[in-house]
Amino acid sequence: MEHTISIKSQAERKVTDTKSLPFGKIPTEHMFIAEYKNGEWQNAQVVPFHDLTLSPLALCLHYGQTVFEGMKAFVMEDGRLNIFRMDKHYDRFTKSLQRMCMPLVPQRLFKDAIHQLVKLDSDWVPREADGSLYIRPFMIATEDRIGVKVSDEYLFMVVCSPAFQYYTKPLKVKVETTYVRAADGGTGNAKCGGNYGGAFYPTQLAREAGYDQVLWTDSVHNEFIEESGTMNAMFFIDNVLVTPQLSGTILDGVTRDSLLTIANAKGITVEERQISYNELIDAFEAGKRVEAFGAGTAAVVAPIEIIAIGHKEYKCYIEPDAMMYQLQKELLNIRKGIIADTNKWNYII
Numbered sequence: 001m002e003h004t005i006s007i008k009s010q011a012e013r014k015v016t017d018t019k020s021l022p023f024g025k026i027p028t029e030h031m032f033i034a035e036y037k038n039g040e041w042q043n044a045q046v047v048p049f050h051d052l053t054l055s056p057l058a059l060c061l062h063y064g065q066t067v068f069e070g071m072k073a074f075v076m077e078d079g080r081l082n083i084f085r086m087d088k089h090y091d092r093f094t095k096s097l098q099r100m101c102m103p104l105v106p107q108r109l110f111k112d113a114i115h116q117l118v119k120l121d122s123d124w125v126p127r128e129a130d131g132s133l134y135i136r137p138f139m140i141a142t143e144d145r146i147g148v149k150v151s152d153e154y155l156f157m158v159v160c161s162p163a164f165q166y167y168t169k170p171l172k173v174k175v176e177t178t179y180v181r182a183a184d185g186g187t188g189n190a191k192c193g194g195n196y197g198g199a200f201y202p203t204q205l206a207r208e209a210g211y212d213q214v215l216w217t218d219s220v221h222n223e224f225i226e227e228s229g230t231m232n233a234m235f236f237i238d239n240v241l242v243t244p245q246l247s248g249t250i251l252d253g254v255t256r257d258s259l260l261t262i263a264n265a266k267g268i269t270v271e272e273r274q275i276s277y278n279e280l281i282d283a284f285e286a287g288k289r290v291e292a293f294g295a296g297t298a299a300v301v302a303p304i305e306i307i308a309i310g311h312k313e314y315k316c317y318i319e320p321d322a323m324m325y326q327l328q329k330e331l332l333n334i335r336k337g338i339i340a341d342t343n344k345w346n347y348i349i
């Protein structure tokens with residue numbers, strides 16, 4: 001079914017200087033909103049950003065039926081706007097919605113919503129080299145009924161916020177062996193709200209101990225590395241790029257996939273497999289050069305300087321000639337249109 005998106009523009013707020021503000025604090029001028037009722041999507045519109053009115057009985061407030069995505073738009077070298085890998089984000093959104101028993105959004109509606117919103121708010125896409133527009137599509141269950149059930153009503157929305165460098169310095173992470181983020185059969189590979197709420201407490205403990213993030217381990221052995229915060233974990237050891245294989249417990253990261261594709265094309269050996277913290281200890285103790293980094297839309301490549309395993313801290317290689325920076329640069333250059341987009345990742349507005 002075709003959906004027409006109505007656009008109500010209202011130039012009230014001026015583009016503000018958001019560089020000094022925390023990530024995601026300032027929304028752009030407009031947002032997209034559509035309602036799911038009686039089994040169909042209706043009232044699709046781009047409207048001035050505003051607060052929602054929800055019944056206190058709305059199911060999302062009680063049982064966590066929420067799913068979201070996170071992607072970015074860039075100003076390219078030639079001034080055009082590019083939304084990076086919208087199709088892959090759509091596929092992941094769809095999988096998350098299926099896992100959470102939520103209605104799917106037609107691909108056309110998803111893409112048109114983002115296209116129209118970003119086009120209207122294009123002045124908010126930062127022109128600076130380290131800037132981008134963070135795009136947050138999300139869905140919440142809105143039926144007002146306090147009983148535990150799958151909601152019959154939803155809102156699908158898209159909001160945007162200018163984004164700059166996410167981490168300003170290399171990270172210190174702690175391998176987490178007490179708490180787990182996800183277990184087999186759970187929701188670890190869905191981008192649903194509860195996964196994040198459940199991760200806050202262990203992450204807070206790690207912060208209190210002086211670390212930026214935890215490196216999650218598997219729920220059975222507490223030994224194999226999973227991912228970190230809102231990033232997939234990657235390592236470059238002995239000239240091999242190693243990252244945990246996709247499973248039901250980690251997110252199928254778009255940045256992860258992009259970096260693996262770039263590395264493969266460069267002839268770098270890539271291994272998607274289990275990697276235990278013991279393997280890391282062995283590499284550090286053998287005096288090997290270990291690069292470790294997080295890969296995610298918000299941070300792109302976040303170098304890890306220190307990994308704490310048990311009571312010992314190990315130092316990773318973060319010098320300017322590290323491989324991770326080369327991969328990062330290539331990814332940035334594709335998005336900016338500086339080098340050819342051979343994989344057709346860019347959606348040009």
Ligand SMILES: Cc1ncc(COP(=O)(O)O)c(C=O)c1O
Pocket residue numbers: 070227228229230231232250251252253254255256295296297298
């Ligand atoms: C738990 C988790 N892992 C990994 C990622 C990285 O995924 P992507 O590269 O698609 O942003 C994210 C961010 O979306 C995340 O929330």
